[in-house]
Amino acid sequence: MVPSGALPSSATPPPPRPAAPVGEGFGAHVLPARAYTQLAAGGGDRETARLLGRAQRSKRLLLLRMVHDAIAEDPAVLGRLPTPAVAWGLLTRAQRADAAAFDAVLMHPSTGVWASGLLRRLRGVAAADVPLWVEAGHLHTLAAAAAIRAGTDFEINVPVRDGRCVHLPSLGTVFFPGDLPYTGRREQNPGLAGVRRAGGSVAVITPRLSCVLLPDDVRAETRGWRPIPAVRATAGTRQWSVGLDDADPYGPFVRGREVPRLSPQRLRSWQSLLDGAWEMLCRDQPELAGSLAETMRSLVPLAPAVRGEPYSATSPESYGSAMVGLPRTPTSLAVALVHEFQHVKLGALLDLASLCRPDGEEVLYAPWRTDPRPAAGVLQGVYAHVGITGFWRGRRLTAPEGAASLAHFEFALWRKGTLRAIDDLDARDELTDLGRHFVAQLRAVLAPWCEESVPEREAADAGLLATDHRAMWRLRNTQPPADAVGRLARAWARREGPRAGALEPAVSAIRGEVLPGEQSHRARLVKSRWRDPDEFAWWNGRPERSGAPAADVALVEREYAAAALGYTEEVRQRPEASSPWVGLGLALAGLGEERAAAALLDRPELVRAVWLHHGSATRSGAGASPVSLAEWLGTAD
Structure with a gap:
């Protein structure tokens, strides 16, 4: 639970710890049962969204206060910028003049990213290429943006980013092309700019004393000023305005x-x-x-x-x-x-x-x-x-x-x-x-x-894709115990009859190291059948250009016998690969070979490990094949 409230009144710098705020009530946020029930069902109406938003507003207020206090403990981090009390005082004036204008800047998404990142940096748990005084000085930029929105007269210095711009969060960006030499490296040439409002006009004074005037309607683009691009989507009487920041x-x-x-x-x-x-x-x-x-x-x-x-x-x-x-x-x-x-x-x-x-x-x-x-x-x-x-x-x-x-x-x-x-x-x-x-x-x-x-075809492809993904995940991320693999490999080499429950000691564990990822071409082909029919039609007419192995193409076309033969050959040639083992299991499932398919799809890491154990020793003798091994292990399960 987090508290709600307004910025503390601050004609003077605020105390080191948050005092009781003025303005709206200050207390714990309580989520009503109705709202929780909606969220727990995956939903949430507009009122529930407002409740979450009010809690997030309190979180932002606390973050802002923590940033101020952290900077106040070492004002030198601001370099030539004014003290944090100056920015805090301007934020307070803006909030009193127009609470909604202040909230628009406070709740702008980037404010949370900046505040959290700066606190980590000030505590020594994060680093950044941006000079610390520029990042800390974003507090002054926030104050300027809030005062502009609130229509408050003010004057404050802010950092220039990239040597040539001042971004006013929730509003837009002031550009100073050619004002400072720009090398193309981020934050190579930061400086100071002055932002002031007097009599309704907002001016930004660049480090070389040129001036950019913001238009009366800050949503309009003018020379040196680019507002945040915005779109308004409309459906009947319902609208959604969103900035493209x-x-x-x-x-x-x-x-x-x-x-x-x-x-x-x-x-x-x-x-x-x-x-x-x-x-x-x-x-x-x-x-x-x-x-x-x-x-x-x-x-x-x-x-x-x-x-x-x-x-x-x-x-x-x-x-x-x-x-x-x-x-x-x-x-x-x-x-x-x-x-x-x-x-x-x-x-x-x-x-x-x-x-x-x-x-x-x-x-x-x-x-x-x-x-x-x-x-x-x-x-x-x-x-x-x-x-x-x-x-x-x-x-x-x-x-x-x-x-x-x-x-x-x-x-x-x-x-x-x-x-x-x-x-x-x-x-x-x-x-x-x-x-x-x-x-x-x-x-x-x-x-x-x-x-x-x-529908049957859509359900079948969805099932194939889900099974493929899980089996590929097991091959990449799990491994069976070595002693169990050796025992099973020796038993199979001696053609011992499989015993029910023989696989119980062979429980796989998550790998300590991550194996390289391996692409499943058949998964891309299956997805394209439904997500991009044009692409699917293209490769279907030219399978040799799809980049997919012939076995994958056969599987997607539900030619299971041909797919099984192709995957068997791939396993013999590349036994360490993942995709052929899983593809073989999928093909055998299509042919109704339930035991072998189950072993290959439920425990593919075990089948592959046994096949690889001691190299060719486990694969000698008549009838030795990946399918026979999977059938043998499927019987032992």
Whole structure:
């Protein structure tokens, strides 16, 4: 639970510890049962979103106070900038003049990213390329932005970033082209700029005393001033305004993800895609659309995905925002928005209640990841995929002719995998009592969905893809005990009859080291059948150009006998590889060879380890083949 309140009154510097604030009531945030029940079912209406937002506002106020106090303990970190009390006083004046204007800056997503990152840096647990005084001086920039929004007269110095710009969070960026020499290196030439408002005009004075005047309507672009690009999506009477924050230095919270500047053409693409995605959400999931519009203030627009679905991410420090790569279709964007909004909601809930115990081991399988995950990570993925599954469930009923098959496939793919992840999560000890209740409510939502009918072809491909992913995950991340592998290999070499229960001592453990990832071409082909029919038609007419092994092509075409022969040969040639072993199991399952298929799909790491044990010694003799080994181990299970 976190407190709510206003900035402390501060004609003088605030005391070292937060005093009781003035303004609205100061007390603990309590989440009503109605709101918790909605969230535990994967949903949440607009009022629930407001409750989470109020709690996040309190969190931001505390972060801001902690930043001030940390800087006040060592004002030298500000260099030539004014003391933190000056920025704090301006923030207080802006809040008193216009509370909504102050909140717009306080709750801008990048404010949380900056404050959290600066506190880690001041405590010596993080480093950055940005000079410390520039990062600490962002407090002054926040104060300037809040005062501009509030219409308050003021004057304050702020850092110049990249040697040529001042970004005013939630508003836009002032550029000083040619004012300082620019080498192309971030923060190479920082300086100071003055920001002032007098008589309604806002001026930014550059380090060389040139001046940029902001327009009366800061949403308009003028020479030296570029507002944050924004789009307004409309569906009937419902609207969602969202900024595309492509210039905020604290907008991208994932290192290594560059944010290209939006061109007019790219901005039009975002507008068109958001219009389509918003219309889809308002029609199919109106409650979710309402709470999303209440919460999400901005998107950090990334470059388009080269292949597959666009990259997207959220951070608990960036409440109200998501980093999203430009998708190809409105449907892809709608899925990304649902996915990331689920993370945003859960992150806000976790600031109010503990659902997982800390420091869990990374041992759990998640059908959307290739690596082992801790319980907290699986819970995040489960919550996101309950939302995604719900989206596709609704889409099955509203998709236009020709698009419903994709919805059937995606719905079938995620419902059972997510339910299995919930069961695996509940079997661990990392959940708190409230966490167990929470996942039980998610299970109650998902379980009936797993009984709903899905067309046969879409269901079969979804099942194949899910089985393939889990078996590939086991080969990459688990290994059986060496003594059990040796015992089984010797027994098979002697052609001893398999004994029921012989595999009980061969329980696999998570690997200490991570094996290199291996691409499953058949998975890409199966996905393209439903997600990109044009691509599927292309490779189907030219299988030799798809890059996929012939066995993968045969499997996707349901030519199981040919696929089994191809995979058997691949295993003999590349026994250390993962994909041929799993493909062989999938082909044998298609042929009805249940025991061998079960061994290869449920325990592929054991089958491969036994085959590899002592090299060719285990593969000598008549009838020795990967299929016969899998059949033998399947009988011993």
